[in-house]
Amino acid sequence: xxxxxxxxxxxxxxxxxxxxxxxxxxxxxxxxxxxxxxxxxxxxxxxxxxxxxxxxxxxxxxxxxxxxxxxxxxxxxxxxxxxxxxxxxxxxxxxxxxxxxxxxxxxxxxxxxxxxxxxxxxxxxxxxxxxxxxxxxxxxxxxxxxxxxxxxxxxxxxxxxxxxxxxxxxxxxxxxxxxxxxxxxxxxxxxxxxxxxxxxxxxxxxxxxxxxxxxxxxxxxxxxxxxxxxxxxxxxxxxxxxxxxxxxxxxxxxxxxxxxxxxxxxxxxxxxxxxxxxxxxxxxxxxxxxxxxxxxxxxxxxxxxxxxxxxxxxxxxxxxxxxxxxxxxxxxxxxxxxxxxxxxxxxxxxxxxxxxxxxxxxxxxxxxxxxxxxxxxxxxxxxxxxxxxxxxxxx
Amino acid sequence: xxxxxxxxxxxxxxxxxxxxxxxxxxxxxxxxxxxxxxxxxxxxxxxxxxxxxxxxxxxxxxxxxxxxxxxxxxxxxxxxxxxxxxxxxxxxxxxxxxxxxxxxxxxxxxxxxxxxxxxxxxxxxxxxxxxxxxxxxxxxxxxxxxxxxxxxxxxxxxxxxxxxxxxxxxxxxxxxxxxxxxxxxxxxxxxxxxxxxxxxxxxxxxxxxxxxxxxxxxxxxxxxxxxxxxxxxxxxxxxxxxxxxxxxxxxxxxxxxxxxxxxxxxxxxxxxxxxxxx
Numbered sequence: 001x002x003x004x005x006x007x008x009x010x011x012x013x014x015x016x017x018x019x020x021x022x023x024x025x026x027x028x029x030x031x032x033x034x035x036x037x038x039x040x041x042x043x044x045x046x047x048x049x050x051x052x053x054x055x056x057x058x059x060x061x062x063x064x065x066x067x068x069x070x071x072x073x074x075x076x077x078x079x080x081x082x083x084x085x086x087x088x089x090x091x092x093x094x095x096x097x098x099x100x101x102x103x104x105x106x107x108x109x110x111x112x113x114x115x116x117x118x119x120x121x122x123x124x125x126x127x128x129x130x131x132x133x134x135x136x137x138x139x140x141x142x143x144x145x146x147x148x149x150x151x152x153x154x155x156x157x158x159x160x161x162x163x164x165x166x167x168x169x170x171x172x173x174x175x176x177x178x179x180x181x182x183x184x185x186x187x188x189x190x191x192x193x194x195x196x197x198x199x200x201x202x203x204x205x206x207x208x209x210x211x212x213x214x215x216x217x218x219x220x221x222x223x224x225x226x227x228x229x230x231x232x233x234x235x236x237x238x239x240x241x242x243x244x245x246x247x248x249x250x251x252x253x254x255x256x257x258x259x260x261x262x263x264x265x266x267x268x269x270x271x272x273x274x275x276x277x278x279x280x281x282x283x284x285x286x287x288x289x290x291x292x293x294x295x296x297x298x299x300x301x302x303x304x305x306x307x308x309x310x311x312x313x314x315x316x317x318x319x320x321x322x323x324x325x326x327x328x329x330x331x332x333x334x335x336x337x338x339x340x341x342x343x344x345x346x347x348x349x350x351x352x353x354x355x356x357x358x359x360x361x362x363x364x365x366x367x368x369x370x371x372x373x374x375x376x377x378x379x380x381x382x383x384x385x386x387x388x389x390x391x392x393x394x395x
Numbered sequence: 396x397x398x399x400x401x402x403x404x405x406x407x408x409x410x411x412x413x414x415x416x417x418x419x420x421x422x423x424x425x426x427x428x429x430x431x432x433x434x435x436x437x438x439x440x441x442x443x444x445x446x447x448x449x450x451x452x453x454x455x456x457x458x459x460x461x462x463x464x465x466x467x468x469x470x471x472x473x474x475x476x477x478x479x480x481x482x483x484x485x486x487x488x489x490x491x492x493x494x495x496x497x498x499x500x501x502x503x504x505x506x507x508x509x510x511x512x513x514x515x516x517x518x519x520x521x522x523x524x525x526x527x528x529x530x531x532x533x534x535x536x537x538x539x540x541x542x543x544x545x546x547x548x549x550x551x552x553x554x555x556x557x558x559x560x561x562x563x564x565x566x567x568x569x570x571x572x573x574x575x576x577x578x579x580x581x582x583x584x585x586x587x588x589x590x591x592x593x594x595x596x597x598x599x600x601x602x603x604x605x606x607x608x609x610x611x612x613x614x615x616x617x618x619x620x621x622x623x624x625x626x627x628x629x630x631x632x633x634x635x636x637x638x639x640x641x642x643x644x645x646x647x648x649x650x651x652x653x654x655x656x657x658x659x660x661x662x663x664x665x666x667x668x669x670x671x672x673x
Contacts, residue, residue, distance in 0.1 A: 038610065040583040063631070065588045082583050092579035265624045267596035268571060272578035283567060288439040288558050299579055304571045305621040319624060354574075354586045354596045355631040 007205070009198045010213040011220055014075070017188075017195060018049045019211055020158070024119040027207075029156055032088060033121035034081070041067055041081035043088070046121070053078060060166040060347070063356025076122060076190050079166040080346055084275035085127055088118050089151045090134065094297045096147075096282065101291035111294075112147045119156040123184065125177030126169075128159055129344040130275030132183055136338045137278045156203065159184035163227040165234035168347030170360060173239040176344045178231040189224045196224045237347065239360040240367060241331075244341075247367055248332040252324065254371045260362055261320035263355055268301035270349035270357075271326065276342050277301070302326050327359060413462035413561070416448030418482050420468025420475050421502055421530060425547040426493035427451045427467050433550050440554070443561055459485025463560060465553075466539075469495040469502060469530045476527070476536060483537040490556060491533045494546040498618055499652035501546075503530040506652055531652065541566060546616040546649040549601050569600050570621035573613050576604035585610060592637045594645060597623035597655070618650040625659035639666035 024031050025047075033046040036053045046052065052075045058067045060079065067078070095111045123131075131152075138148035162169075162178035171177030180187040185204030189196040196216060199205045216224075271277040281300040286293040300307060303322050308315035316322045334342030343359075350358045417427055431452060433440060440446075447457040464486035470476050483489055491497050499506070505513065510528040514521035533539055543552055552568055559566040573595035577584065585591035585607050593612035595604070599620040606613050619625070625646070632642060646660035 038583045039585075039588045042581070042583065063587055064590075065584075067588075082588070083581070087581065092581075263624075263627050265572070265596040265628055266622060267574040267620075269574050269578070269584065269596070272575060285555075285567075286558070286562070288436060288443050288554065288561070290562060299575070301571070301575060304575070306570060317622075319622065352584055352587050354584065354593075355627055 007199055009196050009216050009221075009224075011191075011194050011216050012197055012208070012211055012213050013194045015049075016211045016213075017075075020186075020208065021046070021048055021121070023207055023210070024156060029117050029119035031119045031121055032085075034076075034078070036067060039067060040065060041078055043081070043083040043085065043120075043122075049075065052076075052122075057164075058166065060168045060351045061356070062168070062350050062358045063353055065351050074163075074190055074192075076160045076188070077164055079162065079164065079169060080124065080127070080348060082273055082348070082352055084273065084346075084348065085120055085123060085131060086134065086275050086277075088120070089131070089155065090138070090145075090148055090278065090280075092299045094147060096295040096297050098292070098294045100293075112150070115147060115150040115154070117154040118151065119158065121158045121160075123157050123159045123180075124162055124346075125159070125180045126171040126174070126344045126346040127275060128157070128180055128183040129171075129174070129176035130346065131157075133276040133338070133340060133342060133344065134278060136340065137276075156207070157184045157186075157200075159187040159200075161187060161189040161224075161228050162231040163190060165231045166347060166351075168237060168350045168358075169235050169345065170237040170239050170347060171345040172232060172235050173237070173241060173360075174341060174343055174345035178235070179228055189227065191220060191223050191227070193220070196220060237350075237360055239343075239345065239363060241341065244363070245332040245335050248328045248363070251366050251371055252328070254366050254369075256362065256365045256369070257320045257324050259365075260323050260357065261318065263357055264319050264323045265355060266303045266305075266319045266322055267354060268303045269352050269354060270359075271301040271303060272299065273348040273352045274330075275346060275348070276330075276344065279307070281307075302329070327362065331359075331363065413444045414447045414457075414460070415444045415463040415465065415557075416456075416459070416461040416482075416486070417446070417451065417465045418448070418467070418478075419450065420466065420479065420496065420533070421471040422468030422493065422495040422500065424451060424467070426496075426545070427465075429492075429548050429550040429553055430465070433554060436554055440557060444557065461486045462488065463557070464489045466491050466496050466533050467493055469499045469532060470527070470536055471502060471505075471530045472526050474525075479533060479536050488540045488560060489533075489537065490541045490543065491539050492543045492548050492553065494544065494616065494618060494649040495530075496533045497542045497544055497653075498650040498656075499530040499532050501649050501651070503652035504647060505530055507647065541568075543568065544599055544617040544650075545601055549603070552601055571600055572596050572620045572623075573598045573600050573602070573604050573607070573617075576600045576602075577607050580604060580608065582608045585612060590636045592632050592641060592645065594628075596620075597625050597628050614648055615645070615656065616649050618653045619655035623655050625655050626662065629659055629663055633663065633666075639663050643667055 021031050030045055032043055034041045034053050035044050035051050036056055041053050054075050055069050055072050056067055056078055057070050058078045097110045099106045099108045138145040159180040161180055184200040187198040279300045280297050282297045284293055284295050302325050305314055316325055330342040464482050494500050506529045514524055518524055556566045586593040591612040594615040595613035598613050598615045599617040601617045643660050643664055646656045650656050
């Protein structure tokens with residue numbers, strides 16, 4: 001993927017987008033884009049521009065999401081819904097392989113050899129950043145996830161620059177948006193008269209080769225700038241990330257964790273909607289006679305009690321420790337692990353928390369009243385995890 | 396929750412075909428029927444174990460001992476209280492199935508009522524009726540080795556438990572919330588998008604997250620999830636979208652007597668009269 005655009009942006013009429021979708025389908029891509037269903041703008045396979053949420057606009061608050069059709073005719077004048085592209089690159093449920101007993105031997109069959117080829121339409125800047133984060137997790141470490149890699153490397157990305165922002169957006173604090181800067185094949189900015197198209201890759205350029213494009217005149221360039229600035233101006237939520245690693249890891253015993261724990265349901269919603277959360281569990285499932293076995297992978301969450309179950313018990317046995325684990329990993333220790341923040345500022349965890357917990361507010365509460373000078377996590381003597389590390393252990 | 400270690404001690408199944416009995420207490424029979432609903436797997440189950448006591452399927456019954464006892468229903472009479480002791484005595488592993496057996500069922504609503512008043516209202520000759528004033532879970536009376544939640548239970552979980560006993564491994568019954576399953580199947584959260592009153596965040600998964608997929612709030616059929624924060628969810632709903640008149644009956648439903656739901660329902664119960672907030 002290119003880190004900058006290959007050439008000067010051009011303009012296409014809106015109906016040309018249908019020709020792009022058609023071209024992608026002809027090239028064997030499953031085109032996935034926004035679609036209104038069940039009171040939300042979701043991502044699913046689309047066939048044409050008719051499927052897009054034209055004229056729809058969402059409003060978001062902590063624990064609240066609404067979508068309504070307005071009189072406007074724009075195709076992309078909304079923000080993020082409950083789905084992220086993660087569900088296509090890192091599917092929620094997957095059979096990894098199977099084995100069958102035949103005569104006296106076992107036959108092993110991989111179930112991941114052939115993966116679908118996606119074209120994503122309408123990926124926002126924060127979501128591009130999230131895909132980059134998951135690339136590091138799944139493809140750039142010592143253990144490459146073959147399913148993610150196969151899907152990711154074949155995916156064609158049509159990004160869209162945000163021209164509006166939700167009250168839960170804070171990409172500007174995380175440095176991820178709202179302008180799409182890299183990781184796309186094509187990027188669109190929607191004007192009233194058409195789409196400004198930026199080309200990010202050679203593949204992107206070839207995909208629009210038979211579209212009718214024209215040069216961008218200064219007026220269109222200015223409109224495009226103004227609309228993107230409008231999104232920036234609408235972002236009101238802030239997360240102060242300065243020294244955040246030391247702030248959070250130095251306040252592991254802050255009383256505010258107890259206060260959050262009173263509200264947090266530990267229901268896993270924030271981790272499920274988070275576009276960077278990557279945990280899964282793997283189980284072997286067999287039939288009653290034990291001669292047909294499948295290895296199944298499913299999304300898991302650090303908010304589940306069983307997630308930290310070890311032979312000596314559950315390590316994070318209360319909501320306080322689980323919320324703290326999630327937040328400190330996402331915003332702080334992720335830096336140590338992957339050299340970036342785990343948060344891209346999309347705000348989904350705020351909107352889709354059933355009781356409206358807002359991580360930016362929780363971090364600010366800790367920042368405003370820091371209570372400790374400790375800078376490294378220490379296992380508490382009272383912590384149940386202690387039994388996992390006996391004091392007389394030589395290891 | 397039952398400790399997994401119980402099963403790993405078992406070696407009995409290696410030598411003989413295990414004998415299973417299915418026993419009914421105060422219940423609707425729906426959970427037993429889930430065993431018969433295992434249509435594709437029923438022959439394999441019958442191959443693997445001898446079902447020697449299952450009145451729902453056959454009037455031929457054999458006395459114990461039983462390697463596995465599946466127990467449906469709650470304890471509502473003195474006779475049943477004695478009978479469950481007998482079942483326990485003759486069973487190696489006792490597995491309770493369904494909301495009645497694991498929490499007392501919908502009939503546990505009697506725990507909040509006046510028994511003699513109910514008897515007078517329902518029966519022409521209440522003096523013929525002998526019943527306890529409460530409906531309670533099997534685990535309140537005898538040691539239970541494993542619990543399967545649900546109203547009704549999920550037949551796939553039932554097969555997994557039977558299979559885990561046969562394979563001498565720990566059963567896999569997730570204790571996480573319904574929310575995780577909603578997200579895995581791509582269901583939009585109706586609590587957030589539609590202001591629905593949904594118990595999903597505090598309810599144990601197992602049903603496959605059916606109701607929210609059909610735009611209905613979760614009824615809590617599978618009882619409280621592990622370490623549920625019922626008070627926080629109840630307070631959030633009471634602050635805007637639900638009245639105590641709606642919320643108390645939701646807490647006191649199929650799993651009314653499950654401790655977490657019971658305590659939450661009892662906490663907001665005083666608001667029924669005042670109509671106010673906490």
